[in-house]
Amino acid sequence: MKRLARAAIVTTLRDELERRGSWAGETHLQKALFVLQEGASVPLAYNFILYKHGPFAFDLREDLNAFRSDGFITLRTQPYPYGPRLVTTEIGHDLQRRFPKTLGLYRKRIETVAQFLGNRGVTDLERIGTALLMIRDFPGADDNEISRRVRNVKPHVQESEAELAIKEVRRFLVGATMKEALGQKS
Amino acid sequence: MLKAASPLIWAPLMLPTSRNEESLNQELAVWPARLTPEPTWADGAHAALLGRSTPSRGYDQADVYGSSSGASTEADVKFLHEIRDPVYGFVTVNSHERRVVDSAPVQRLRHVSQLAMSSLVYPGVTHKRFEHSLGVMHLAGEAFDVLTRQENVSDAVRDVVPELNEPDNLPYWKSVIRMAALCHDLGHLPFSHAAEQILPPGVTHETLSEELILSPDMEEIFASMIPPLTPKVVAKLAVGPSKSRENFGVWEAILTEIVTGDAFGVDRMDYLLRDSLHAGVAYGRFDYLRILQTLRLLQMSALENDEASLAPSVGVQQGGLNAAEALLLARYFMFSQVYFHPVRIIYDIHLADFLKLWLPGEKFSGKLEDHLRINDNDIWVAIRDTAHDVSHPAHNPAQRIYERKHFKLLYSRRPSDVELFHKPGHAIASWAKEEYGSDAVRYRASEKSGGALDFLVQEPLGTIASSTTVSDTLRNLPPNTADLVFIRPDLLESASLAIKKEDFVRDLLAQAAEEEARVEDDEAAAEPAIRATNEEDE
Numbered sequence: 001m002k003r004l005a006r007a008a009i010v011t012t013l014r015d016e017l018e019r020r021g022s023w024a025g026e027t028h029l030q031k032a033l034f035v036l037q038e039g040a041s042v043p044l045a046y047n048f049i050l051y052k053h054g055p056f057a058f059d060l061r062e063d064l065n066a067f068r069s070d071g072f073i074t075l076r077t078q079p080y081p082y083g084p085r086l087v088t089t090e091i092g093h094d095l096q097r098r099f100p101k102t103l104g105l106y107r108k109r110i111e112t113v114a115q116f117l118g119n120r121g122v123t124d125l126e127r128i129g130t131a132l133l134m135i136r137d138f139p140g141a142d143d144n145e146i147s148r149r150v151r152n153v154k155p156h157v158q159e160s161e162a163e164l165a166i167k168e169v170r171r172f173l174v175g176a177t178m179k180e181a182l183g184q185k186s
Numbered sequence: 187m188l189k190a191a192s193p194l195i196w197a198p199l200m201l202p203t204s205r206n207e208e209s210l211n212q213e214l215a216v217w218p219a220r221l222t223p224e225p226t227w228a229d230g231a232h233a234a235l236l237g238r239s240t241p242s243r244g245y246d247q248a249d250v251y252g253s254s255s256g257a258s259t260e261a262d263v264k265f266l267h268e269i270r271d272p273v274y275g276f277v278t279v280n281s282h283e284r285r286v287v288d289s290a291p292v293q294r295l296r297h298v299s300q301l302a303m304s305s306l307v308y309p310g311v312t313h314k315r316f317e318h319s320l321g322v323m324h325l326a327g328e329a330f331d332v333l334t335r336q337e338n339v340s341d342a343v344r345d346v347v348p349e350l351n352e353p354d355n356l357p358y359w360k361s362v363i364r365m366a367a368l369c370h371d372l373g374h375l376p377f378s379h380a381a382e383q384i385l386p387p388g389v390t391h392e393t394l395s396e397e398l399i400l401s402p403d404m405e406e407i408f409a410s411m412i413p414p415l416t417p418k419v420v421a422k423l424a425v426g427p428s429k430s431r432e433n434f435g436v437w438e439a440i441l442t443e444i445v446t447g448d449a450f451g452v453d454r455m456d457y458l459l460r461d462s463l464h465a466g467v468a469y470g471r472f473d474y475l476r477i478l479q480t481l482r483l484l485q486m487s488a489l490e491n492d493e494a495s496l497a498p499s500v501g502v503q504q505g506g507l508n509a510a511e512a513l514l515l516a517r518y519f520m521f522s523q524v525y526f527h528p529v530r531i532i533y534d535i536h537l538a539d540f541l542k543l544w545l546p547g548e549k550f551s552g553k554l555e556d557h558l559r560i561n562d563n564d565i566w567v568a569i570r571d572t573a574h575d576v577s578h579p580a581h582n583p584a585q586r587i588y589e590r591k592h593f594k595l596l597y598s599r600r601p602s603d604v605e606l607f608h609k610p611g612h613a614i615a616s617w618a619k620e621e622y623g624s625d626a627v628r629y630r631a632s633e634k635s636g637g638a639l640d641f642l643v644q645e646p647l648g649t650i651a652s653s654t655t656v657s658d659t660l661r662n663l664p665p666n667t668a669d670l671v672f673i674r675p676d677l678l679e680s681a682s683l684a685i686k687k688e689d690f691v692r693d694l695l696a697q698a699a700e701e702e703a704r705v706e707d708d709e710a711a712a713e714p715a716i717r718a719t720n721e722e723d724e
Contacts, residue, residue: 004608004702026640047431049431049432049434050435051433052434052436052439052443052499056427058428062633065633065665066633069633069665069667071604071605077661078652078654080656083654083655084639091608153435153436154436154497155347156346156436156496
């Protein structure tokens, strides 16, 4: 996918997350784009690995910096003590309007992911993202194995929290909403 | 057990006398007996990477780095070696580490420029990757000591990073991170980043660094160290996460952040300090000692609305905030004034043009044996010879470099132009190529963030906050951007007359924006809804 099409998708997901109550900082966007790419099969082609707070793509960070440089997004300071949020600029909204076909193709998936993650905080996103990453990397593993792996890489995640996150991800992946978004029958 | 001390404290005890091979071998024969019989280090490291607790090794900081007691012994003075450094005064290595320093891949870095052909702009910039690597190693050890010092680590952080509860193992990890820092640039081609694009697909300086660290020769050296190091762990931390496809656990993320971190990575600290010193510009200087003193592993407290992760990051105490601001400002100005200097960039382009025409198959082979054989000196000789050989296909770019007949800057982006088209330089370059021919025009676009603006700060009362809520400077630091168009010197006057015409640039950019939107959206929409792979197609 070309860079500007990615920018249109990234900024649209940001807007949808915010509409559902998200603070839309970089961490939120990183985790939500991971779910959009790996859980909803939108071919963004970012290289997500497990990092400090769950899945993270350094090429996505580079894109976000580039989008800032291009004027599509800007940083807005949050109230103390939180980190900044990303905000789509007017230039960014113009860009979205220039990509009706791309956004038409993926809008339902973007909205589904935003619905799934929009009201979650960073801790929750870290658990959900890490659970999906382990499911992606160990496709044959059962939930106990995934839970063990989540806790190995994230010692601060409690067993019950890991199990809940895995259940939520499984439900999201096989759920009717996601299938509908992907144009499949339930 | 002797108390751990930083190399700065040991320095007065040292003499530049090295231990001969025989005594070193005797020492190596004795060392294993001092170790607790435990599983191998590879097992321990693997367990640590998976987040499990690792068994104690049974030796302490002094075992690995020499005695730090006041009473120096003959062994002490011979075990440590000092290397003079223009930035830090002295960089110290022990006899085990010295074997890595003396290895062929590290020694090759003596002949690889840190900043490519920047000496053609800043005559003092003749320093090499070798001294930068030593500097990064030095700072990595210092930062590690501060971050892991027991009194600097909170109970909450200790709860989620089990490795911090095993002080006997910390010397091992310090050795790992110092060697990772020393080896992080082994894969650099001649003239460093300038030649990076001339590698086979899939090969980068990071993959070459990794291959070199994992090579049999280096593996043997790492295995002979005390404690023996696992090359795979060294390689992973040396290359860092940005180009990696491997996962990083909490501890690994902390370690790699020390070397390659966006905010306080010691790689960045060293290159800013060193490059600015050699360039003779003051922009890159900052109070690195204050930053090092105030580095801490910090985590946002779990708050009601769940807007925090418990995984710690490298941050600073409030007392280091001004120094951290200075670091990020230094980076901003160094990019604006040195790294994105138009003349430096056009020489990078001419060098790439030359190498494509000079190298067999238009690329470096990407093979280790070839990589180790070639450095800046070989390329300079080739440039000189080719500049005098009018029949050589690479004569033109060689002559431009050798005789300083570089292309001239035609356009550098203006913020107001970005509002019309996000890559104005690209549009100008396309026009110029159509008007004057591709061979007469060169274009380069690069972006760098203004730094990690968002890092954690520990305030005097112990509260943790985002840097952006406590620093106006960081809040307003823009990204660095280069968007440059160059043209053959004899065409500069004609081309600049054209783009100076009223509305010329504005009309050109508006047209480019319309064309791009139409083409890009058609291409994106034509893609299948779900692809089998996520390969990048740009």
